[in-house]
Amino acid sequence: MQTNFSLAQLVDPHVAESEKILRKCVHCGFCTATCPTYVTLGNELDSPRGRIYLIKDMLENGRPADKEIVTHIDRCLSCLACMTTCPSGVNYMHLVDHARAHIQETYKRPLLDRLTRAVLAFVLPYPNRFRTALKLAGLGRPFIGLFEKLPVLKPVAAMLKLAPSSIPLASSMAKPGTHVGQGAKRGRVAILTGCAQSVLDPAINDTTISLLTRLGVEVVVPEGEGCCGALVHHMGREAAALASARQNVDAWTRAVERGGLDAIIITASGCGTTIKDYGFMLRLDPAYAEKAARVSALARDVTEYLAALDLPEPVRKPGTIVAYHSACSMQHGQKITRQPKELLAKAGFVVREPREGHLCCGSAGTYNILQPEISAKLRDRKVKNIEATGAEIVATGNIGCITQIASAARLPVVHTIKLLDWAYGGPRPEGVSDSGLIAAE
């Protein structure tokens, strides 16, 4: 694509980066076919190619964002299916991240939208605040029907609907410290305890620590780590996202210096995509660029790490039929497609893949709160495809997808690691029936 930026504009490294990305796009439109918002809404401006044109026009003319571009960029899930499809290697992720930061800087949203976003950014990345908010959600639940009738309060209704009615106890394992591996030492890793996941389902990280230590891997929970920054990053709040990234880079760099790390284990693929991008996000910060690149290179989804270990035979072989839902951040963001399915199959599960596996479930960070209608359409489409597999359980590797799919599916939805842990001698995951288990040979 031909671009017309002035030399003065290209002095800005963010503009220069976006210009490089824009020039790679050849307008072929292949990406439209796999874009969930184009598939749902049928509007070219809600396709990757349409958004690329809108962003180009805004940046080239040095214009502040307007209502039209905000509408279409807000509808983008950042699912990155377009990056998987694009034959020209257009880095839509970095382009839309730049556009979102530009919108945040130059556009004044309506008051309620600003308030909703400010509350989400203030609450979600902080486990204590999030836990308190979930407790308070019970008070608002009786008013969901009323809130749904008022368009401006639909995000509040969506938040209340997603809030679980009971909150698990906080994990005792995910406190700073070291969990020593059993038997011969096979590695040393740090684990990201994260934010929303640690409140909604602390058992995911507990299970990961338990399985890894049983396999001989030492697991460090570093002092000082926090939210990866993805939630605010996707809202265009760059300063907050970079502050989170720096905090984690510092925490993990200290862990590397105190005993070395083979990997930083991430159990929510949405976080993994962002942490693997820290090197890019902090490239312009001389104090952090190198450290951030090192951290990104160490980041591994837990299934990616397990697939590289030589796993023993499972303790039990569940014959359970599992529908594997590949989160967008897993398959498109991190290009991890094979490992989770192979691990589940090796552990004795019968793995089925739902149709339209490339399409987002509509969770996408805060998307199911900020765009509840499109999100619900995508969720229902996803659940229909999952249920058509005839599976008994749904497995996935991202807490956002778990919450989203579980809000409509009749099947238990669990993190992949819980099924693997079960097969390798751990407890049966909550909500999963014992049927289908057969003893290992």
Ligand code: SF4
């Ligand atoms: S990130 Fe997803 S929703 Fe956004 S343009 Fe690409 S395919 Fe469409």
Ligand code: SF4
């Ligand atoms: S597939 Fe790639 S090159 Fe083609 S229009 Fe989409 S982003 Fe541009």
